[in-house]
Amino acid sequence: MLIKSKIINFFKLVFPSSITELAIFLSFIVCYGILGSYIALNYRIIFDSRIPWDAYFSFDNKAIIMSGGSFERHPLAYYFFNWIRELALLISGGKMDSTFRLTLAWFSNITVSLSLVQVFKYLKNIIKLPISINILLILFFGVFSTNILLSFTPENFTYTLFLLTLYNHYAAIKLKKDEKINPFALTLAGISIGGLTVTNIVKVFIPVVFEKDMFRSWKKLGNAALRVIITCICFILLYLNRIDFKYKNIFNKTSEQYEKFSNVKTTTTWDMILSYFFGGNILFSNFIIRDKNAKGFDFKALIMEVYSSWIPYIFIAILLLLIFWSYFKNFKNKFVQILMISFLFDVFIHCAMRFGLHTSYIYGGHFVFIYPLLIGWLFYSYKSSPKVVSFLLSIVGILFIYLSVNNYLRMTEFFWFLDKYYQ
Numbered sequence: 417m418l419i420k421s422k423i424i425n426f427f428k429l430v431f432p433s434s435i436t437e438l439a440i441f442l443s444f445i446v447c448y449g450i451l452g453s454y455i456a457l458n459y460r461i462i463f464d465s466r467i468p469w470d471a472y473f474s475f476d477n478k479a480i481i482m483s484g485g486s487f488e489r490h491p492l493a494y495y496f497f498n499w500i501r502e503l504a505l506l507i508s509g510g511k512m513d514s515t516f517r518l519t520l521a522w523f524s525n526i527t528v529s530l531s532l533v534q535v536f537k538y539l540k541n542i543i544k545l546p547i548s549i550n551i552l553l554i555l556f557f558g559v560f561s562t563n564i565l566l567s568f569t570p571e572n573f574t575y576t577l578f579l580l581t582l583y584n585h586y587a588a589i590k591l592k593k594d595e596k597i598n599p600f601a602l603t604l605a606g607i608s609i610g611g612l613t614v615t616n617i618v619k620v621f622i623p624v625v626f627e628k629d630m631f632r633s634w635k636k637l638g639n640a641a642l643r644v645i646i647t648c649i650c651f652i653l654l655y656l657n658r659i660d661f662k663y664k665n666i667f668n669k670t671s672e673q674y675e676k677f678s679n680v681k682t683t684t685t686w687d688m689i690l691s692y693f694f695g696g697n698i699l700f701s702n703f704i705i706r707d708k709n710a711k712g713f714d715f716k717a718l719i720m721e722v723y724s725s726w727i728p729y730i731f732i733a734i735l736l737l738l739i740f741w742s743y744f745k746n747f748k749n750k751f752v753q754i755l756m757i758s759f760l761f762d763v764f765i766h767c768a769m770r771f772g773l774h775t776s777y778i779y780g781g782h783f784v785f786i787y788p789l790l791i792g793w794l795f796y797s798y799k800s801s802p803k804v805v806s807f808l809l810s811i812v813g814i815l816f817i818y819l820s821v822n823n824y825l826r827m828t829e830f831f832w833f834l835d836k837y838y839q
Contacts, residue, residue: 437537451564463478465512470708470719473720475778492610528566528574532558534785535785538585539788552809552812559823560698562780579612591750597627603647613782618761623754624643688774689773692775697784699822700822701724702724703721746794791812795808
C-alpha cells in the first residue's frame with residue numbers, strides 16, 4: 417500500500433491533478449501544439465541534418481539530438497537524447513523526415529506544457545493565491561519568448577525547464593511540511609538536472625540549506641551533508657564514466673568553452689545584460705539574419721539584436737522592479753530566498769562571468785519560471801491590502817498585453833524567415 421501511495425502521489429505531483437490544472441495543460445498543449453506542428457510539417461528548422469547548430473537563436477538542435485551536446489556542459493544529456501532520438505525514429509519509421517520533426521516538437525510541447533502546470537501548482541499549493549491571480553500569472557508566463565521557442569525546440573533547455581520547475585515545487589512541498597528532502601529524490605534530481613546542464617546541480621542543493629533547524633542540530637546538518645555527498649558521488653561517477661574517466665578533458669574543454677563563450681564583444685555589456693539576459697528570455701527583441709556555414713553547407717541563421725526602442729527597456733525595468741520588490745518584501749521567507757538565490761546564481765554565471773552573455777536569450781529555461789513565482793509571492797505579501805493587489809493586477813495585466821502583442825508580431829517575423837529560407 418505504501419508503494420502504491422507513493423506512485424499515486426508521484427503522478428499527482430508530475431501531472432495535472434485537478435480540473436483546473438488539466439484545463440491549463442490542455443489549453444497550452446493545444447496552442448503550442450498548433451504552433452509546433454505547423455512548423456514541423458512545413459519547415460526544416462526544427463531538424464535539418466545539414467545544420468548542426470545556430471539555425472535560429474543559437475539553439476543546437478541537431479547537435480543536441482544526435483549527441484546531447486558538449487560533454488563538459490551537458491555531461492549526461494547524451495544518454496537522455498539517445499532515448500529521445502530513438503523513440504522519435506521509431507515513430508517516424510526510421511526516417512528523419514517531417515514525422516520525425518513533428519515527434520520532436522510534440523515531446524517539447526508536452527514538456528513545456530507540464531512545466532507551466534508545475535508553476536501553476538506552486539502558485540496554488542505553496543503560495544495559495546486566488547485562482548484569478550494564478551491564471552493571470554500563468555497566462556503571462558505562457559507567452560514568455562522562452563516558452564514559445566522551447567515548445568517546439570528539442571534542446572537541453574526544454575527539459576531542464578521542466579525538471580527545475582518540478583523539483584522546486586517538490587522541494588517547496590517538503591519544506592512547507594517541515595520535512596527533509598528525500599535522499600533518493602535529491603540524488604535523482606542532481607543526476608537529471610545536473611546531467612543536462614552541469615552548473616544547475618548547485619540549484620538542487622539550495623532548498624536543503626533551508627530545511628527546518630538545519631543549523632541548530634549537528635545531526636540534521638550531518639544528515640544533509642551526507643545526502644549532498646552521496647548525490648555528488650553518484651553524479652561524479654556517472655560523469656567520469658561518460659568520458660571514460662579521462663578527467664583532464666573536463667578541465668581542458670571547460671577552459672576552452674569559457675574562453676570561447678565569455679569573450680565575445682558584440683555590443684556593450686550593460687545592453688547585452690538588459691536586452692539578452694533579462695529581456696530576450698521574456699520579450700522578443702529585434703531579429704537579424706546572418707550567413708553561416710557548417711562543414712561546407714551555407715545557410716541563413718536568425719539571431720536576436722538589442723532593443724531598438726525605449727519601451728522594451730521600460731518593460732524589463734518594471735518587471736525587475738516587481739521581482740526585487742517581492743524579494744525585499746518577503747526577505748524572511750525561505751521559499752523566496754530559494755528562488756532568488758537560484759536566480760542570482762544564473763546572474764553570476766552569465767552577467768558577472770559573462771559566459772554566453774552574447775546569446776543569453778536562450779538560457780531562459782534555467783530561470784524564467786522565477787518571475788511568475790516571485791510575482792506570486794508579491795501578491796501574497798499584500799493579500800490583506802486590496803488596493804495594492806488591484807494595482808499589481810493592473811500592472812501585470814498591462815505587461816501581459818504588451819508582451820503578448822510584441823511576441824506575436826515578432827513570431828510573424830520568425831515565420832517570414834522560415835518561409836524564405838527553410839521550406
